[in-house]
Amino acid sequence: MNVAPRPRPGDPKVTPALVAEHGLTEDEYQRVVRMLGREPTFTELGIVSALWNEHCAYKHSRPLLRTLPTKAPWVLQGPGENAGVISIGDGIAVAFKIESHNHPSAVEPYQGAATGVGGILRDVFTMGARPMALLNSLRFGSLDSPRARYLFAGAVKGIGDYGNCVGVPTVGGEVVFDEAYEGNPLVNAMCIGTMREDELMRAVAQGVGNPIIAVGARTGRDGIHGASFASADLSDESEAKRPQVQVGDPFTEKLLLEASLELIRSGAIVAIQDMGAAGLVSSSAEMAARGDVGVTIDTAKVPTREPGMAPYEILLSESQERMLVVAKRGREDEVRRILGKWDLTAAVIGEVIEEPVYRVTEGDRVVAEFPGTRLVTDCPTYTPPAQESAEITALRARDVSRVPERPEEADPLWTLTRLLDAPTIASKTWVYRQYDSTVRTNTVIGPGGDAAALRIRGTTKGLAAKTDCNGRYCYLDPRMGARIAVAEAARNVACTGGRPRAITNNLNFGNPRKPEVYHQLKEAIAGMAEACTALGTPVTGGNVSLYNEHPGGAVYPTPVVGMVGVIESIDHITRSTFERSGDEIILLGEPTNELGGSEYLHTIHGIVAGAPPSCDLEAEQALIDALLESIALGAVHSAHDCSDGGLAVALAECSIMNRARMRGAEVDLSSWASLPLRALLFGEAQGRVIVSTAASNVVLASAKRHGVPAQQIGWVRASHTLRIRVADRVIEAPLAVLAEAYHEAIPRRMSRSAAAVEVAFTAATPA
């Protein structure tokens, strides 16, 4: 049967106004008409607008994403699936992916962040992998703003409550506070899962006659057009869309997780996918397109939470904790039995068909029908004009070495303490104390170190992972900033003893129709491609979040990198804090006279300018090789990378990060007397790692072998002081003073505020 759907009683008439409201351009609408050979019905209009929005269709990013390196012998699944997958040897595969929930979190931080975690967990376990760890990457405005404190407290609690309940440890991440994110926070969640290579599952619909089954929560009116909403500038109107927030149910998620893994292992299904953005429509259309098959869906068969829902609503609902399954015909009962064990319901709502169409019926009335897979494939892509903003060009060109020092800086201890008290640098214990980081007993190094390190049961191997990005660098120079994001993530992974293997990424940018924003996107992707190629870490997936703007303007371009590395032997796992008094301290890499884009300029002078530090990718690779070699030789007691705040902050962190076991140090930096003091202490030169060792000869030798500048700069001491000798003087920093600044910075700011209470009180958490 191939009857054109007739308008459904009660559906609004499709007018130009309605089309515009659905976010389709005139040209896009004409494509639809051409594809159908007729005007679309209201239901069809909704379907197209949901699938052709930025979030699902990657209209403005796909051509650029194609330029990313995606291949390596160990990559089992690159971009295009729910998550990327790499092999780590021993027949074990690791699935991982990052996803953003920026706009929902801006409106309702607790539920927005919680459902973000839920979505990324589903992306990973639908590949057949058991989630073993969660990470996140967060950006908020300054903690001096009550709204920022509320969003921060809410997002953190939402992430914690969801992951804690499902029972997946949150082992790492990053949090940055900057005015640039005021009103438009970034909430990116990453999940990592493991499986046997032969358990890998793909979301490809196949087999004419196979039933399509809706699994999990009932469908309500949640977040209808949430997908489109996630791609519109965050303006006062979207404030009015608040009721569209989705509420998460981590308990149901836990049932889905266990049931899905059982379903996949049972062999009774051919495909499974999360009903995420744009719900039933995108999951069914994407699975059909991947398998190049036809499907038919009957919305009357979908279990709903409320009576009288129209096909339009059922198709576009973003109710959480729902999955779409293509089962093997004849094995429906097996599927029902497994789901029943977990008290989940299964409803057969459609099937894979011979005929090359995407068809939706309500009972036997056809309400939407698209030819073949063109619904997915016909979406246009755009390469708009790119043009760097003159203002940013000028900022980058500014000679920041001329910025006059403040009188207080005469005492470097003052500056150092100020930097340790900057929320972006300060300890994030306030955050991860709310995350269960030890459940499932694989976490060797949890939050608080450089990268997280997990053991892989049944092997002697481990996994290292870290999310990274410095948006300020990317603002001043998107290409260099993106390179640094990759390099820094890799450095962090190497510091814990891991060989960087692959990345997932989350591109958080503003409105791509603005030439200066598209320029940032283009340059950042180019820089990311360069770094991933140079460091041998292909991109296996990710997510693009555009239109991160608010009346105040766009956020800093923030291409978050989620890096995964393999630790060849758990004996290699290395911590970042000084472990033994008497150890020698070695600096791998070298200080430079670079201050551009530094936390120092931002915190001490309120200046965002200059060129960010340059990142030499060959040097980074050599550094990683030298470091991993020393670690493998058992010579390294601790390794910590130098980033925000520079060498002085990194040394302080090695001494005070572990407040229960602080260790002093004696350091001599006079061999760089030629450098301006503030550049030496607080400059953020790349490619540097602080190592503590009892075998400096071994460490220096491997550094030499790999052509990495290295030099012993001091000793770890049992003392209560960090003593730094520079050209003409000695800086005496009492650990107690440093620790107070570093560990109390965030608690002090949060305790002064109602935000945390507001969240704890109003968030619908397990009481």
Place this chain on the structure above:
Amino acid sequence: MSRFRVALHIVPRRGLLDPQGKAVADALHTLGFKSVEDVHVGRHVVVELDARDATAAEKEARAMCERLLANPVTEDFEIATVSTS
């Protein structure tokens, strides 16, 4: 000025998923309370405050709900009772 006791109800907004209500309803069924059709769980807040009169007390309580007690995105509130204490 005299002392008032304002009781408020803060309830999940209709149409939004209410996992807590759902869980309780399911549990009640398994316990044999078959007659239960639906359950919603919200918060019962009692605020003791000083105000000129009952109207002022209610007005104040309303403001508290809007500012802090109720989540504007996911919850609705109602003033249940205002009594002198």
Place this chain on the structure above:
Amino acid sequence: MSRFRVALHIVPRRGLLDPQGKAVADALHTLGFKSVEDVHVGRHVVVELDARDATAAEKEARAMCERLLANPVTEDFEIATVSTS
């Protein structure tokens, strides 16, 4: 049989620490609601059920509180209202 709507309150037993109440009171002060003297936070549960009459509905709801909804060690409950819905 007809449909009833029973609203009940489950509150922390007096004398027990009520950190939510305390935290909320403090937060309200921070926000400038100086007139607040005390705050108590409990659960507001609405059960929709079928029963012969209001008395039966209330009796049923009581049983639910005793068996499940309230923790006898730390909480007290009260039936607030019974209405036909």
Place this chain on the structure above:
Amino acid sequence: MKFGIVTFPGSNCDFDAYHAIVDALREEAVYLWHKDHDLAGADVVILPGGFSYGDYLRAGAIARFSPIMTEVAAHARRGAPVLGICNGFQIACEAGLLPGALLRNESLKFVSEPVQLRVENADTLFTNRYEVGQRLTMPIAHGDGRYTADDETLDRLEGEGQVVLRYVHSEGDADEYWSPNGSMRAIAGIVSAQGNVMGLMPHPERAVDALLGSSDGIGIFESMLARVAA
């Protein structure tokens, strides 16, 4: 010796408990499904951590009505060992196997960190491998760990030596009590009057391998082994 580990739909530490028994203690362990009606011949029952049925109402409130809990209660009445960890402690209290209740942390925040515990009674089924005053390091990870009971109950617990573990400060050697969650009298773990049921908020099953930070928790399981096997 055979350990039965109950799996409620929302349990998420059953896996950790299982591996603590099988990999670290090297004894036999079986999972017991919450819908089952027998304990598969387990000598010891472990109620593991997690969110049993979502715990949206009260932690453990709904779990106590599950079929397996009827068997667990009978097992306890027979004087056989039951260990409730975290959510399992909450369930044991809700089920009346242990006195008191575990309420929302005083901070209103979930708290996850390694804590220091002091052994208060080393003459129990669960702690005979330790010494009184011994310091143990174990992780906690809970939102509802504030142990609460009325004064008579607390006095009785202390009088009868039923308070087995208390939280102590991590710095310094002085046994200065404190509560990371607002627990009354810094109580971290208790045993029943008969001494065969223990509940604790810290996670001994996550502290059986030095690689992960501590192996102090293994003593709890070894203690049971020592007594029950004997």
